Amino acid sequence: MIQVRGLTKYYGDRTAVDHIDFHVKEGEILGFLGPNGAGKTTTMRMITGFLSPDEGEVVVCGYSVVKNPYDVKKNLGYLPETPPIYEEYLVAPYLEHICRLKGVPKKQRKGAVDVALQKTGLTHVRNRLIGNLSRGYKQRVGLAQALVHDPKVLILDEPTVGLDPNQIREIRELIKGLGGSHTVILSTHILPEVSVVCDRIVIINEGKIAAVDTYENLSATLRKSESIELLLKKKDDGVKNKIGELKGVKSVQEKNEYLIIESELNTDIRENVAKLVVESGWGLLEMKPIHLSLEDVFVKLTLEE
Amino acid sequence: MGRLWAVYLRELKSFFVSPLAYVVIGAFSAITGYSFWNQIQDYQVAMLRFYQAQQFYGAQAGDLLEQLNINRMIIQPTFGGMGFFLLLFAPFISIKLIAEEKKSKTIELLITSPIKLYEIILGKYSAVLTVFFVMLALSFVFPFFIILYGAPDMAPIFSAYLGISLLGASFLAWGFFASSITQSPIVAGVISYAGLFAFWLIEWTGRFLGEPWNDIVSYLSIISHWLNMITGLIDTRDIVYYVSFIFMCLFFVYRVLRSQSWRT
Incomplete structure (x- = not known):
């Protein structure tokens, strides 16, 4: 579903992402793990087409991000590090705006918004101003934004940041539930999150891939x-x-x-x-x-x- | 098209849910209204002097009446002032267009949505134009009162409106470009003013340069074309100037947004 080949990004002299390769199968949840500044966000930005790679390529749903960005973006839901919310909007109209941006047909918009609100547990705040919501709720609005148009591929950059433990559990359950029908890449610092939610793990360090495997295999290989x-x-x-x-x-x-x-x-x-x-x-x-x-x-x- | 509409609606909404649009439109209308009122006072004083002169010189004073043309005495200076006030106010509504999206990181949403760059640019530009035309529409009261109490030539009023529309649209396009190269609205504002004043003042340079530079530099000035239009002169060259100026600015925005995906 997603193929990343030789992906490289330079920031000046620094190599932020250094020739990384991995793939994600359809319906799989891939965990992206690494210390701060390892290149997680840069890699995700290149997969979504926000940043252009300096070398290498990304293929999503059979389309190259560089050559056919439009087709890739149609199949993509993205939650960036900072949720891309407009504070002056109410929750439901904001999601309707997203539907319009993503090209959801007019007749399906209301239904899509209701489903996203319900999935992310936002139904009771649908008529609240986003700017007045707490951090955790804003994060959920960001998540709802990523999945409102029911994309095949979801890229989530630290989806559980700022949530309380109960919300974290709910959101993890939600992401787990998305596996199978959606292909998900999720980045996080929180280690248990990856072992609970993800099918496979990519560990990235200083722009290079340190390991790609299931959690069980990783711990087995490293055990001496x-x-x-x-x-x-x-x-x-x-x-x-x-x-x-x-x-x-x-x-x-x-x-x-x-x-x-x-x-x-x-x-x-x-x-x-x-x-x-x-x-x-x-x-x-x-x-x-x-x-x-x-x-x-x-x-x-x-x-x- | 639906996506362009989405960008347009969201941009327009952001103007009218914040105090920004109301404050700018209100301040612009108040200042231009005040300037209009001053022109009327001036005109009344001039008329009074004319009647006094008529009592002394009789029919000979008739020539003076030619000078007291309502278009020249009221409409031209009012629009002249309006153009300058527009230069001061237009950046306030255009500098946030991209800079703010960058600052709040919502630009990531726009760029990763299945929407073409030109749709983003046209959607946003149409939204600021809408705010600008609402602002301009409020000034219809000036010609309305003149028509109510006098008999002005209508054609120069139309050409003045055409001129001020093109001038304002150019100011906004330049501000849009300034907004695209930074994430700080204040920096965008400074670039916006510096550029607009330079395009305005370049006219002076044209006056003391020799052939053929004087013509070239004068043609580049953003103000000379509009001065023709407020006197009732519509020349295709002037229209071409503004349309190409706007097109150039929007093209720059396009290039900046394209190239930014190669940087952070």
Whole structure:
């Protein structure tokens, strides 16, 4: 649905986006993750046709953004970093204006506005002045603006900024619901958001792609070993040594109350550990595998060479 | 076409929901009205002197009556003043056109919508023209009173309106261009005034240059063409000047918007 090939943008001497390649399948939700200034917004602006790439190309729905921007824009909904709202408008008339701009036929406009209001939870403020709404509501108006004409492709630049936790959950549910029928690219700083909402993740750092994969695969690739956490009633050096002698165990360390047992990749030592603990009567209180959190993945990819 | 209409409506709305349009139209009407009233007072004094002269010199004073032409005494100076006031007021309504969209980032919405650049430009330009013509329509009261109490020549009034329409449209087009190159309405305002005054004052330079530069420079002056029109002279060259000036400014706006997608 979206193909990005060799996309590059220079700002003076600085290379903001450096020959990046990725694609998004139809109906997929792709998370765009990266530290500030990594080139997320620049990339999104080039996909929407707001900025022209210096090199490379973007193809959306079979149309090139550079050669056929008009056809691309017809299929596109875009929520920029700052919601593009006119403060002097009421919510519903603003969305009608958007429908007119996007070329929604007159007869379908009212219906389209009602659906967008309902999806973004704005029905009760439809006759309020946008300028008087809170930040979270303005953000939702921005989101409603992006999807009012039911575009095939949605580009959302940090859609949950400024929302309270409940609203964040609602908007995430909404975006999740859009997957399947819409193709979505969403950028964010909030790591759990990507793991909850997105099918695949692109991690971008200093204008280059650090990784493209599903969350599960990313954390698996970056793991160099398996670890489990163990909480026992009895704890002394003898215990540590005995566990250390088990097959496959690389190291045993103490961290607060817990023992962290590291083993070789793709081995599951939990059964053997449990057996040993029970047989020795050390009193098993807790045992759980440690997953690499998205935060760890992110830090590893963006900070490590 | 529907999208051009959308841009037009939204722009027009932004003028009339804010105090801007009312303040500019109100101030312009008040100032031009005051200037008109002054011309009337002048004319009355002149008429009084004529009647006094007639009592002394009898029929010989008839020649003086020729001088007291209502078109020349009232209409020409009123429109002359109006052109200058327009130069002062027009930038206020044109400088926000693009600069404000850039500042509030709504330009991203416009550029990423399936709408052609020329539709954005024409939509916005038509909206400021509408505000301008509303402003100009209020000045119809001046000729109305003159027709009510006197017998002016109608043709110069029409040509003066044609002239002031073209002059105003040119001022607005220049302001539109100034607005497109910055995101600060104040900077756009300064560029707007500097450019308009330069186009106005270039007429002086034309006076002391030799052949053939004097003609060329005078032709470039935005004011000389309009001075012809308020005296009732409609020349195609003058119309061509304004139409090409407007076209040039709008074309610049187009180029600026096109090139900006290559920068930030």
